[in-house]
Amino acid sequence: MSSIRILNLEDNEFTDSVVSSPLTSLTSLEFLSISGNHFDIPSSLGPLTNHSRLKVLILDDTKLTIDTKVASLIPRLQLKVLSMSNSPSRGFKLTSLGFLNHQHDLRILDLSSNDILGPFLAWLLENNTKLEELFMANNLFTTLEVPSMTLFNLSTMDLSNNNMRGKLTTEFWANVPNLSYLNLSANGLEGNIPSELGSVKSLDILDLSSNNFSGGLPIQLLDSKLDILSVAYNNLQGEIVLSNHTMNPSLSLLRLEHNLFNGSLSFLSSLFDLEILDVSNNIFIGKLPRLIANMSSLVTLDLSKNQLDGLIPQELCNLDELEYLDLSDNNLSGPLPSFFISRWMRHIHLSRNKLNGTLVHAPSNSSNLVTLDLSENEFSGSIPYWLGNLSQLSILSLKGNSFYGTFPEQLCKLKRLSMIDLSENNLFGPLPNCLGPMNLSTNYYDKVTSTQEFFTVIGWSPWTYVRRSHPTLFYKQKIEELDAPHTVGFTTKRRFDSYKGYALLKMVGLDLSCNQFSGEIPPKIAILQEMLVLNLSHNKLTGRIPMSLSSLTKIESIDLSYNNLIGSIPEELTQLNSLEVFNVSYNDLSGTIPNKNQFGAFDESSYYGNHLLCGLPLSKKCSTIINVNYSTTKSCAIAKQDGFIDKQTFYISFGVSYTTVGLVIPIVLFINPQWRQGWFHHVELVITTCQSLFITCY
Template identity: 45%
Template sequence: MLPSCFGNLTSMQILDLSHNQLSGNLAWSPLTRLTALEELLLSDNHFDIPISLVSFFNHSKLKVVEGANNRLGDQVEFQSRVPRFQLQVFVLSNCWSNKSDLKFPHFLYHQYDLGTVDISHNSLVGTFPIWLLENNTLLEVLSLRNNSLTGPFLLPSHPNPHASIVDISGNHFDGQVPTNIGLIFPNLWILNMATNLFEGQIPPSLGDLHSLQILDLSKNNFSGPVPEHLAIGCSSLSFLRLSNNNLSGQIYPALSNLTHLEFLYLDNNQFEGKLPNSLSTLTLSVLDVSNNHISGKLPGWIGNMRRLKVIMMLSNHFEGPIPVEFCKLDDLEFLDLSDNHLSGFVPSCFNSSSIKHVHLNQNNLRGPWTHAFDNCSSLVTIDLSDNNLSGTIPGWIGRLSSLNILILKFNQFEGKIPGEICKLKSLSLLDLSQNKFSGLIPPCFSDIPFNPTDQYSFRITTTGITIAGRFQRTSVVVVGSPMPSGEHRRGPNLDYEHQLAAVQNQVEFTTKHMSYTYKRIVLVYMSGIDLSCNHLSGEIPPGTGYLGEIHALNLSHNNLTGSIPTTFSQLKQVESLDLSYNSLNGGIPHQLIELNRLAVFSVAHNNLSGATPGQKAQFLTFEESSYEGNPLLCGFPLHNSCTPTSTVQKDQDEEGEDGGFVDMEAFYVSFSVSYVIVLLATVAVLIINPQWRRVWFQFVEVCMTSCYYFALDSFRKVLNKRSV
């Protein structure tokens, strides 16, 4: 809390308390008595700041209020009251509030000198405040990003040549973008309208924004072609993202006029035709045309774009071989050509030390995997799945020390799984399923930690945008660009970094009998092994049970023999364990009930015997299909109950005692006591009842006589035979 003595500093003009851990409600703080304040900087604290600023309405000299990354406190706003101050800078972004109906601050209606307004990331509701633009003709920066504002995006009737940044992304604005937007904001540097509900065509007047450097219209419902005037007029563009719309037609060759363009995102639209050769003149760092209908062969001229770091062309209709010219891209870090119709061999010339992620899956690539990527020491991801690749896994793969993801499923690979894979200490996802691998499972797999890491993430950040000089008469400046001439407005030190989150690594991995696409933070925490549908034989190495970090293990549809290792009880993180369709024998280790995270389990179609783990822990949820095809298995959830022998064996497993089902010591004691009781009861009956006693003695005498003569006759017959 601020000490009350702050209220005595009545001559204070500039107060900077930012980047601390101060708290308290600003409406009741001693700062409300500092009427000489001109600048109040409170960003990055724990203050409760009322968005209405009613407690500061008497501060006639107040010009700057910056309170980003705090909390919006409760305070009633009296619309009849007019503040005495005229703010030039109002920044109250990313402030948490427990209100779901927080409205746009009404006191801004009485402000006519604003140069910067940033109230982004606050979940504000209501319609677009057109009066804010009408009243503040010198407004430079307007950021309403990530709120809940609705309705159409309205523009003032008069131009605003001072506006440099307009960011209304992440709201619910709908309708069409005003066709005169290029006339109202002729000197914009940044226009971000992404993630809204805009529809119709992109206004051609955007081509009049000759100073525009960043344009983001992604995640809307725009349709039709890209205006050619946009490509011709916005010659200063360095960042253009039109992703996730319904744009159609061909990609205009006129894009070659954007000589400063570094980031081009046209993904998730309906573009068709071929890539125009004119794009080869651009100095792109990122080219993303994925999820369209672009056809033809991959152009070799891409190899001349030596600054390319990211190539995203997945889910199109490209055909033919991968051009060897791609190997010239020494700075390439991310290559995704998946889900096309590419054919031929994987070029062996890929030896760039900078490349990190390679996705060539879902194509028609064929032939052996020889030397492609053998010197790519920075590789994190290799996905060659769903092709017709053959031969063996090259032994040099053990040199890829940074490799996290190796996906080779649905190919024709054969031979043994090389032990060199065990040298990949960073490996987290290994999928060799649906191939022709044979031989044993390498015991050295237990040497791989299979710990997920954050190397899966991949981001690129554009150049920052800075409004320089808190009270110097400067304009918005893009770092690395020349300062515009002339004196304009005063602004805060506001850094605007545009994250290119659209470039992200993602892979498909099968677990829990389903194929999932893992990306973003989910991929960071996923790890697993899939060796299913091969010709692997021999026993499961006991060391496999010590892979305690994996979430999925699939060894199904092989020729594995032997028993299920009891060490599998150490797979504490495993959620899916599939050992079905093998030739495993013996019992199911009762220790598996310790796997508390297990959601899917299958040992179907083996030669297992004995009792199932039964109705215990996670095994209570597994159905009969998890055990079917093992006629010697019994117990829940199977219909055949276990025999006593099976029960004895089950209890031996559970109790670990050599005595089996019956306690022999107790048996001997109970038998002796029972025998003595029966004997004494018989004697007592004979003593009490004389008739039964006579009958008993007669019976004994007859038995003794019969036995005597039987023995005597038998003895005589033996003597006669000997004499003969």
């Protein structure tokens, strides 16, 4: 096999050292890939030093060992493609760069994820003036060194997620005039973003996110030929004002989130070809521009966490391609426009605004909707029937509104629901038995995947540099992810948390707290086997705690506090080994508190207000119980203030006190003549004094 030219062994389980392998004798090799195995290869590449024909060497996820014996050898090979990237799971790192001193003809170099220390390797660029693509993300560079010569061939550069400090200089851009892709995200670069970046005519993709840049956004960037621009997570500020002739029809992605930009959104009128727009977490003010309706290609729109006000314009409903809409945490008011759910909409976040009115308008075609979050607004009326037609709905949050009526049984038709939050409304009546057959599903990937994800695929084929190419055999892709993970808030374990990614995928919960639900807890609720959170607190539920809750083997939090439940705490609940929070305070429960397994870790706050409960962790022994009739009715809002006396108790005490005083004084005066004489003398003196004052003033 000495004449073999192409050898691809990647992603197997080969072991042993390359030094003792037959690879050392295959001097006709032009292409060699041994990535994803368990080979040991010296960092000097000594065993391959005589492979003068070798042009492409792929050593991704390969263990490189320190080799001092042949470190001084000058290899005969001159590579054109070298890839030595590593994944964190393998743990392999590049231990020496000495052999790169002798490489002068590289076109593609990938040294990603190697924890290389020190300044950026500017000397490597100076040694390889023909370099076209450079990937050095996820290392430990400290500064961004400027190459001393012009690199006309360099088109792709990824230096993201390093520790580089300092500023971007004009000299840097002058020496890379044909750059089309630049990723400097997740570093510590500071100062202003150079306006000269806008003059690099070849630049298509620019990612400067997650740095410490300050100042304003150079208008030249929005007036360039950029296709993707991300400056998110910086300290940029000021108003974005475009001139009348500014227009960038090629910009498809614009991310400005987590900065300090202010002013209006009028600058968007020139960016009508956008597909993804995220300007969340800024200080933008004013009304939503109706010109957004002209962005017919818009797929993702995130304007959350600003200071926008006014109505949601009807024109927004004309965006047929829109899949992700987030207008939460603003000051928007008024009713929702009719048919506000467009055909392809998957995620709607309108929480924490001042929206009001009823939800009477049924969407015409919204079978793709996965998330509907209208929480903490001022909506009223009954929960609409058409929610039962949203067959893909997985997350429903109507928390903190003024919805009234009974539990909408149409929700039981939704077999993909995994998170339901109807808390802090005015719902009443019994909980339906249909809660049991509901499939609070997990592993529903659509509730995690958001159209916020935007992948930039940079592909390169090493076969270009091999004498007889076979492009279908090997095509390596570098995938850059520009995403803002889909996030949903939910109350669990006594706190409000944000869930995203894998945590959101596994989150299954039901929160009906702070309403007026009555009747017994349906035993069939325990059929929801995947449930992690059950919150029925601050209602008017009666009856006993169902023993069937013991079948919720994955449950982590159960809150049944502030109801009118009676009876004992079922001993079977001690089988819930995943239970971390259990709260049955302020009910009419009685008997001995279970103290096995997880229940031994719950403190007395889990059982406050149940005067017939006894045993640890309470100080009350079961032999000294006094029969006390204690009312557990208490409003959700007052309970959240952690007060000791509710309004009803306060008014009753106030009235009884004044009635008692009014009765005691006449009785005492009737019994004791001396006190009675002194009392009337005092009253006469007060009347005389008042008359004198009145005459004097007159």
